[in-house]
Amino acid sequence: MRRFLVAGNWKMNTNRASGEALAGALAAAAPSPEDGVEVLVCPPFPYLACIGDKVSGSAVAVGAQDVYFEPEGAFTGEVAVNMLKDVGCQFVLIGHSERRHVLGETDEIINKKVKAGIAGGLQVVLCVGELLSDREAGQTESVLDTQMAGALADISAEDAKDLVIAYEPVWAIGTGVTASPEQAESAHEYLRKWIANRYDSSFSEQIRILYGGSVKADNAEVLMGQTNVDGALVGGASLKPELFIPIIDAARKLASA
Ligand code: PEP
Numbered sequence: 001m002r003r004f005l006v007a008g009n010w011k012m013n014t015n016r017a018s019g020e021a022l023a024g025a026l027a028a029a030a031p032s033p034e035d036g037v038e039v040l041v042c043p044p045f046p047y048l049a050c051i052g053d054k055v056s057g058s059a060v061a062v063g064a065q066d067v068y069f070e071p072e073g074a075f076t077g078e079v080a081v082n083m084l085k086d087v088g089c090q091f092v093l094i095g096h097s098e099r100r101h102v103l104g105e106t107d108e109i110i111n112k113k114v115k116a117g118i119a120g121g122l123q124v125v126l127c128v129g130e131l132l133s134d135r136e137a138g139q140t141e142s143v144l145d146t147q148m149a150g151a152l153a154d155i156s157a158e159d160a161k162d163l164v165i166a167y168e169p170v171w172a173i174g175t176g177v178t179a180s181p182e183q184a185e186s187a188h189e190y191l192r193k194w195i196a197n198r199y200d201s202s203f204s205e206q207i208r209i210l211y212g213g214s215v216k217a218d219n220a221e222v223l224m225g226q227t228n229v230d231g232a233l234v235g236g237a238s239l240k241p242e243l244f245i246p247i248i249d250a251a252r253k254l255a256s257a
Pocket of ligand 1: 009168172173174175176212213214215233234235236237
């Protein structure tokens with residue numbers, strides 16, 4: 001049985017005080033491991049350590065929003081896998097649409113980052129998703145094919161055993177427009193079949209596929225209630241406990257059903 005994962009991507013938001021207050025509220029409300037729901041927060045790099053301290057001992061895990069693929073050296077401004085582990089990170093987001101489309105990250109770079117994250121023992125949340133123009137042109141599945149094949153090139157099933165996929169249609173991120181449950185389920189089912197073809201079906205049944213794109217309290221349950229949706233990657237609604245905790249509660253309700 002796949003455990004739900006509800007992840008908050010804080011992006012370039014919060015400061016030390018507001019991040020700590022948010023993390024403290026989540027730690028207090030987080031489900032116990034028996035609830036079948038994991039909670040993850042991904043604060044900006046400078047706050048990873050203090051947020052890690054704040055959630056220490058709770059069921060909330062901490063992840064970074066990105067990582068560089070080289071282990072050390074003259075790469076000004078970049079952060080290595082071991083640095084993330086050193087400050088208590090267990091997860092890392094890779095290939096978020098803002099990294100792809102705002103910061104120009106290619107599938108080749110994403111593949112190097114996925115390999116580095118896995119080799120260093122981080123749980124990688126690989127983000128994929130199509131632009132509105134791709135969807136309108138009927139290209140959603142071919143975009144997912146390209147992104148998945150690129151990101152997972154030369155990565156074995158054994159290496160990918162802790163991988164999490166986040167399907168995030170770009171047109172739904174931060175727009176208030178959410179994929180319908182049917183659109184989400186269709187893309188998730190496609191991704192699970194893609195993984196079964198590339199690896200094998202028992203592996204594809206274990207892998208968690210999160211939905212991201214304007215998830216809120218009022219749509220979380222129906223989206224996460226789809227057969228192939230195993231949680232949510234949440235941006236805007238992860239920045240306030242009163243918005244994020246109901247999404248965690250929706251997963252908890254589905255896990256106990
Ligand atoms: C995201 O940034 O991954 C995201 C899904 O953002 P939002 O929930 O704000 O659409």
